[in-house]
Amino acid sequence: MSSITTELAAVLRTVRRPGDFFASGTVDSPPPRLDVDGVGTIAFPLLPIQAEQLIAVAERAPYGRGEETLVDTTVRRTWQIAPDRVRLGGKHWAGTLEAILARVADGLGTGDGIAAEFYKLLVYDQGSFFVSHRDTEKVPGMFATLVVALPSESTGGELVVRHKDREVRLDLRCEDLSEAAFAAFYADCVHEVLPITTGSRLVLVYSLVRRGKGPKLEPPSYESEQAHVAALLRAWGAGKRSQDDHTPEKVIYPLDHAYTPAELAFDTLKGADAAVARVLVAAASQAGCDLYTALVSIEESGTAEYVDNGGYRGRWREPDLAAGEVDNRYATLSEWRRPDGSRPTLAALPIEDEELSPPDAFDDMEPDDEDFTEATGNEGATFERTYSRAALVMWPSERTFAVLNQAGLAVTLPYLADLADLAERWATDGADRQAPLWDQAHELAGHMLSTWPSRHWYPRQNKAPSEIAQMLAVLTRLHDGAHVEAFLSGIVVHGFDKSDNDAVLGALGLLSPDRIAALTERIIAGAARLSLDACAALLARVVAILSPGRSAYSGAAAALIDALPGGDLPPKAESDDDEEEEEEEEDGWLENDWRPDSWPGGRTVQPQLIVDLFAGVVPVGDALAARAADHILNWRSTYSLDAILVPAFRKLIDMPEINGSAAVQQLHAICVEHLRTRIAKPLEAPKDWSRDGTIGCKCRNCAEVNRFLVHPMERTWILRAAEPDRRHVEDAIRHARCDLDVKTERRGRPYSLICTKNQAAYDRRVKQRREDLADLERLAG
Helix, strand or coil: CCHHHHHHHHHHCCCCCCCCCEEEEEEECCCCEEEECCCEECCCCCCHHHHHHHHHHCEECCEEECCEEECCCCCEECEEECHHHEEEECCCHHHHHHHHHHHHHHHHCCCCCEEEEEEEEEEECCCCEEEEECCCCCCCCEEEEEEEEECCCEEECCEEEEECCEEEEECCCCCCCCEEEEEEEECCCEEEECCEEEECEEEEEEEEEECCCCCCCCCCCCHHHHHHHHHHHHHHHHHCCCCCCCCCCCEEEECCCCCCCCCCCHHHCCHHHHHHHHHHHHHHHHHCEEEEEEEEEEEEEEEEEEECCCCECCECCCCEEEEEEEEEEEEEEEEEECCCCCCCCCCCEECCHHHECCCCCCCCCCCCEEEEECCCCCCCCEEEEEEEEEEEEEEEHHHHHHHHHHHCHHHHHHHHHHHHHHHHHHHHHCCCCHHHHHHHHHHHHHHHHHCCCCCCCCCCCCCCCCHHHHHHHHHHHCCCHHHHHHHHHHCHHHCCCHHHHHHHHHHHCCCCHHHHHHHHHHHHHHHCCCCHHHHHHHHHHHHHHCCCCHHHHHHHHHHHHHCCCCCCCCCCCCCCCCHHHHHHHHCCCHHHHCCCCEECCCEECCHHHHHHHHHHHCCCCHHHHHHHHHHHHHCCCCCCHHHHHHHHHHHHCCCHHHHCCHHHHHHHHHHHHHHHHHHHCCCCCCCCCCCCCCCCCCCHHHHHHHHHHHCCCCCEEEEECCHHHHHHHHHHHHHHCCCEEEEEECCCCCCEEEEEECCHHHHHHHHHHHHHHHHHHHHHC
C-alpha cells in the first residue's frame, strides 16, 4: 500500500470546512425597485442623466483613518447616499438577495445563519476609485462586506481583494438588465476599487452579520495542512527519481459531491470539495506537481448469479439476478480541467488500483447503471455495470510523460510524432526552443520503450504502418541512436513484419557499421523463427544498402540459414524406387497443391523467401550460399520445385549477380532438368471413360466409386442414400481429387448424389504443360 495515497488522504480528511476569503458571481433576476429621495425611481440599466441626478443629491464618500472619518479624493473618489434616503423593493428582490446570500455563505464557508444589513448606496462615475483599505465594523457582529452591482454601462472599476499572499481581481460589470453582479469578502481583507474608465456604476453595500451567537467568523485557514500536503508531494516527486521507486505515477483523490462533465471544474466545486481543492492547488504549486479535476469512469462485466427472493404469500416467484464475480474491468480518467479552467489536450488515462487515495475509496461505490442478461442454452447469466465519480488527480510535473505513457501506444505514438514535427519545424526556422522539445521527445521515447507491450508478436493483416514501424520512424527523425539500438535489440528481435523493413533500415542508418552488422545478426537470430520472410528481406537489403563490408554479415547469414524450416521427419534419401512419387508429380497435383511445411504462426514457405535468402547470403560468401542450397535440397518436400523453387527462379534469373553463384546455379539446373523431364513425357487425352480409382476408403460406397471410376464405358453413377452417407462419399471424392463432378438431386426420399466423370486431371496436365514451357523458355533461354 503506497504511503503517499494513505498519508495524503489522512491530511485532506481534516479539510472539511469549505469556503475562501471571497465569493463572487452573478444572478439572473429582475433588478429591484429602487427609489431615492430627490431623484425618484431609478431606471435600469442606469441612465447617464439619472447618474448625474444621483450625484447631485449624494455626498462625497469618506474613509476612516484610525478613529477619524475623512474626505480625501486622492484616497477615495466616489459618491454615497445614506440608507434612510433609499428604498429597495420589488416582488423578486427579497428572493434575489436570499439567493445571493446562499451563494455567499457557501463561498465564504460560513454555513447558514448570516444576514445582510443595508449600509449605503454608492455611485461611481468616470474616474471614481478607492485605494487599498480595510473595512471597519459598521454594526455589531459584522464579519464581512457584500457589494451588489446593479445593471449599468461602465468599464474598469475592478474590485481587487487581498488576503495574506493571495489576490483576486473581480469584475462587477453587469450591463444586462436581468443580471446583477455580487462580491463578498471578509472584513479583514485589504481591498481596493480600480478607477472607472467609462460610464457610471451603481452599487448596493451591505454589512454581513451572523444571526445568533458564536465565535467571530474568519476566512478558512489551512496553512498547516497545506504545508503538510506540499511536503508529502515534494517527497513523492523526489522519490520518483530513484530507480527503486515503487510509488504510483499519479494520485487520484475522489470528490464527495457528484458533478456532470459540464459542471466539473475548480470554480464549481462544492462544500468540502472546494476546500480540499484550494489546499491542493496551493500545495501542488509549491511542490512542482500538476493538478487536475477529472471524471472517473468505470465499466465492469462478469457472471451473474440467481438468488432466491423468498417468494411472497406462498406464491413462487422467479429468482432474482445478482452480480457475481467481475471478469472485466476498465477504469479511466477523462474530462480534464486545470485550476485556471483551461482544458488540456490529455487523452483518457487508465486508473491503477494503487493510485487511489485513500486506497479503499471505491470499495462501497454504488453503480450508476446495472444491466443483467438471462442465461441461455449456451451461456450463463451475465451483468454489466458502470460507475461515474469526480476526482482530483495529481502527479509530479517532471513525470508528465510517464503518466501519459500509461495511456498506451495509441496515444503516445501520435504525441511523440507531434513532438518530432514541432522540433523539426523550429529547428528549420532557427528557433531556440527546439532543444527542450528534443529532450521531451527523448524522455517520452524512453518511457515508451520501458513499457512496450510484451504480448506475443504475430503477423499483421492490415496494411497500415505497424507500431514498430511508427516508433522506429520517429526515433530516426529524432536522431535518437541510443533508443534505436535499445528498441531493435529489445523489441524487434521478438518479431516484426516485412513491411517494417523500411523503418528498420532507416533506424540502422543512424548507427556505426559495426553496430549495424551486430544488430542485424541479433535481430535475425531472435526474430527469424516467427519473422523468417522479414528477416530474409532485411538481410538482402542491409547487405545491398548499408554494407560495412559484406563479410561482417556472416553471422547474420548463418543465423538466417539456421532458421530455415524443414520437415517434421528427417530428410528422405533419394533412390531409384520413387517411381510412384514421380508419377504423382507428373500428374501435376502433388507439388502444385501440396502445402509446404510451416513454422510457428502458421506461416508457409513462399518463393520470395528463396529470392531474399540468396540475395542476402550470396554476397556474404560462397560457403554460406552452398550451405543454404544443401538445406533446400535435403528438404525437398518443404521446398517444392513447382510451388517454391521454379517461381523463385523466375525472379532470380533477372539477378545475374546472385544467379551466378555456384550454389544458385546448382538449384537452377535442377529446376531446368525438372521442367524438361516433365515436358518430355507424353500428354494424351483420355480415349475412354476410365479414370484412376484413387479413393483410399474401403467402405462399400467408396469401393463402388472406385469401381465406377476405372470402368471405361460408364460416365455417370448415382448414389441414392441418406445425407450422412452422401456427405461421406462427396468428401472422399473431393479429398482424392477424382475426375468427377458431383451434385445432389433433391427429388424423392432419400436424395440422390449424381457423379459424372470429367477430364480434370488431363486439363491440369495441359495447363501444367503450358506453364512448364513458359518457365523453361525463361529459365533456360
